Amino acid sequence: MLGAAMIGIAALVLTGCADSGTAPPPPVPGQADTSGYDQIIAGSPVADAAAIPAGSWADKVKQRGKLIRGGTDQGALFSLKDPATGKVTGFDAGLAAMLAHYITGKSDADAVELVITTVDTRETLIQNGDVDAVFATYTITEPRAQKVAFAGPYYQSGTSVAVRADDTTITGVGDLNGKNVVTQANSTAVLALQQFAPQANAILLQDDPQCLAALQQGRADAYVIDESILVSAASRNPAIKVVGQPFTQEPYGIGLPLNDPSAKQFVNDWLQKIYADGSWAKLWQATVGSVVKSDPPAPPAIGSVPGS
Amino acid sequence: MGVVTDNLGFLLGGLLVTLELTVLGFAGALVIGTVLAVFRVSPIPPLRWVGAVYVEVLRNMPLLTLLVLVVFGLPDIGIRFSLFTSAAICMAVFAGAFVCEAVRGGINTVPVGQAEAARSLGFTFTQSLRYVILPPAFRTMVQPLVNIFIGVVLGSSLASAVGVSELTNRTQVLNLQSAEAVVLFLVSGAIYLVIALLGGAAGGVLERRVSGGR
Numbered sequence: 001m002l003g004a005a006m007i008g009i010a011a012l013v014l015t016g017c018a019d020s021g022t023a024p025p026p027p028v029p030g031q032a033d034t035s036g037y038d039q040i041i042a043g044s045p046v047a048d049a050a051a052i053p054a055g056s057w058a059d060k061v062k063q064r065g066k067l068i069r070g071g072t073d074q075g076a077l078f079s080l081k082d083p084a085t086g087k088v089t090g091f092d093a094g095l096a097a098m099l100a101h102y103i104t105g106k107s108d109a110d111a112v113e114l115v116i117t118t119v120d121t122r123e124t125l126i127q128n129g130d131v132d133a134v135f136a137t138y139t140i141t142e143p144r145a146q147k148v149a150f151a152g153p154y155y156q157s158g159t160s161v162a163v164r165a166d167d168t169t170i171t172g173v174g175d176l177n178g179k180n181v182v183t184q185a186n187s188t189a190v191l192a193l194q195q196f197a198p199q200a201n202a203i204l205l206q207d208d209p210q211c212l213a214a215l216q217q218g219r220a221d222a223y224v225i226d227e228s229i230l231v232s233a234a235s236r237n238p239a240i241k242v243v244g245q246p247f248t249q250e251p252y253g254i255g256l257p258l259n260d261p262s263a264k265q266f267v268n269d270w271l272q273k274i275y276a277d278g279s280w281a282k283l284w285q286a287t288v289g290s291v292v293k294s295d296p297p298a299p300p301a302i303g304s305v306p307g308s
Numbered sequence: 309m310g311v312v313t314d315n316l317g318f319l320l321g322g323l324l325v326t327l328e329l330t331v332l333g334f335a336g337a338l339v340i341g342t343v344l345a346v347f348r349v350s351p352i353p354p355l356r357w358v359g360a361v362y363v364e365v366l367r368n369m370p371l372l373t374l375l376v377l378v379v380f381g382l383p384d385i386g387i388r389f390s391l392f393t394s395a396a397i398c399m400a401v402f403a404g405a406f407v408c409e410a411v412r413g414g415i416n417t418v419p420v421g422q423a424e425a426a427r428s429l430g431f432t433f434t435q436s437l438r439y440v441i442l443p444p445a446f447r448t449m450v451q452p453l454v455n456i457f458i459g460v461v462l463g464s465s466l467a468s469a470v471g472v473s474e475l476t477n478r479t480q481v482l483n484l485q486s487a488e489a490v491v492l493f494l495v496s497g498a499i500y501l502v503i504a505l506l507g508g509a510a511g512g513v514l515e516r517r518v519s520g521g522r
Contacts, residue, residue: 120480120489144487185468185477190484203391203471204481210380214471217383219391 037089037286042107044098044279047270057256057263058103061132066110067100070117070131070255074207077232077288078137088114091287092135095154095254098279099133102270119186123147126255133267134255137226139188145307150253151267153308154280156300158246159192160227162234164215165241170222172244176200182211182220189224192248208233215240226250232291251305268302275299311486312495322478323499325392329464329474330503333399334457340400341407348412351433359408366405372466374398379470395467399460406456414449415441447519454511458504465500475499 052058061067071092073081078092087109100111115131122138125131126148137157140150163170170176176197183189185204193202203220205211208229215223216239223230227246234242254271256263274280281296289296302308312319347359366374378394389397418441426436468477479496483489 120483120493123487124489141487143485147487182471185471185480186484188484190481202473204468204473204477205471206469210376210470213380213383217380217388219383219388 037094037283038107040279040282040286041094041097041101044101044107045270045273045277046105047102051266051269052103053262056266057132057260058266061100061103065104065106066113067096067103068113068115068130068132069096069100070115070122070125070134071096071136072116072118073114075137075229076208077228077291079135089287091155091283092137092252094283094287095274095280096133096135098274098283099254099267099270102273122255126257129257132256133263136255137187137250137252138255139250140253140305140307141188142307144255147258149256149258149261149264150308151256151264152253152271152302153251153300153305154254154271155252155284156297157226157228157250157252159189159224159248159250160230160242160246161244162215162223162225162230162240162242163221164218165239167221170243173197173224173247176222176224179221180219181222181224182214183224184208184211187225188248188250189226193224196247212237212240228288228292235291251300251308253308271299271302309491311482311488311492315482318478318482319475319495319499322473322475325472325474326461326464326476327503329392329396329399329467329472330457330461332396333403333464334460336396336400337403337407337456337460338453340404341409342411344404344408345411345415346437348408349415349437363405363408366402367409369402371398371402371463372469374402375466375470391467391470391472395464395470395472399464399467402463403456403460406459407453410449410452410456411445413452414445414447417448418445447515450511450515450518454508457507457511461503461507462500 047058052062071079071088073079073088075090075092077090079088079090080093081088093112093114096112096114097107101107104111115125117125117131117134117136122134122136123144126134133151134148138144138150140153144150161170161173161176170179173196176193177199179197179200180203181193181197181200182203182205183193185206190202190204193200203214205214208225211220211223211225212233214220216237223240227242230242234240254267256267271280274283280299284296344359344362347355348363350356375395375398378389378398379391382388382394415437422440423436426440431440464474465476467474468480471477475496479492483492486492
């Protein structure tokens with residue numbers, strides 16, 4: 001991990017020096033190609049004036065001229081900040097930018113203001129009105145739906161298992177009991193692990209690089225998290241491999257204020273529009289699809305899970 | 309509150325880990341800090357330098373940085389402790405720097421004339437520390453040491469960031485299940501408050517006891 005950090009710093013310095021050049025940096029696996037990505041957002045639909053009634057949730061965003069999004073800047077594939085440019089890209093970040101574009105008609109970086117949220121703060125920040133919407137691989141659960149409204153689900157994911165490449169003893173979630181299993185402390189994979197491998201010794205770390213380091217250094221025998229994150233990691237790192245099939249269904253939703261029903265209705269209508277015109281599939285292809293290497297899945301039906 | 313009462317055993321297990329980290333960390337810090345303070349007041353320059361460098365490095369580094377370095381950096385050079393051991397070591401070496409300064413500060417409150425008197429009576433360096441300087445110095449160290457103890461209690465919550473399943477880490481897990489962040493963090497905050505208050509009260513008792521002879 002230290003070595004990786006050093007390389008990261010060196011890369012930062014190098015890109016900093018190379019800014020005056022015109023050659024674009026080589027694409028990094030797991031990160032979106034941002035030129036195509038920007039076009040997808042700019043090409044996504046814009047709401048008719050009639051769709052935004054005065055005083056509604058969307059009208060407040062429109063008057064302000066930007067969407068205040070709750071989320072993270074450290075989620076590979078979904079919402080990751082490029083330290084060289086300061087730009088946050090990914091599937092969640094792109095959807096937030098599309099929603100801001102839909103409401104305000106703007107697709108520049110100022111259309112979305114990112115407020116960093118964690119699992120500990122998401123519901124409270126929505127309830128207090130500090131953020132308009134949370135896009136943060138936010139799994140729809142019924143306890144959460146008591147506090148916030150969920151638009152969507154907009155993506156159906158699943159928790160999977162990764163192990164060191166030379167490990168042949170673990171072939172799926174069924175082999176995890178009694179093993180040291182690392183996962184991200186703020187993910188629903190923690191709950192999935194408790195349910196599917198209750199005898200596993202769970203180690204909860206803060207982020208993806210820490211979990212990968214723990215797996216490679218032998219602190220943990222397996223790493224469980226969203227499958228796309230594992231596929232992305234395995235594509236960059238030959239020392240680990242993904243085993244078995246996803247063992248959960250994680251419907252991701254957009255967290256919205258519960259006390260303003262116009263918000264959920266409006267965002268669901270917008271999701272239908274980007275499903276229908278293909279913007280959703282194009283964004284998936286440019287982000288998660290860049291490592292999963294398959295055709296875009298069919299988007300999940302709006303309101304199809306409890307709590308949505 | 310249901311989420312707290314339903315998971316009381318789980319939370320109390322976390323409290324136990326927090327207490328273990330605190331006790332081990334603080335005890336280790338007392339040993340390390342006292343040895344270093346003796347280094348820093350010793351007549352041997354290289355020992356004084358070692359003490360000074362240790363204090364300046366450890367005292368001026370975030371505890372979280374130290375935790376990440378020990379947990380993820382040391383395995384790169386082939387040294388791997390368990391997560392709990394790593395956290396306890398970090399607490400001890402980090403707080404040790406502060407204990408050193410508290411002990412040294414206490415020693416410096418004893419007038420230099422007393423040390424000179426001890427030396428003129430033929431006391432060795434160790435004897436003058438043990439019989440002349442440390443007993444009165446200890447009185448003035450109690451409150452600074454209580455502050456460091458509280459720092460260790462609260463600092464142990466950072467171990468949650470490197471995967472130690474202590475009170476804060478378990479509070480986060482419960483919040484993941486229940487989405488009751490406010491209630492859960494109020495409860496865990498209250499538990500830290502109680503531990504710190506008890507530590508402060510014990511320090512008060514100790515202070516009255518050691519100054520009883522005056």
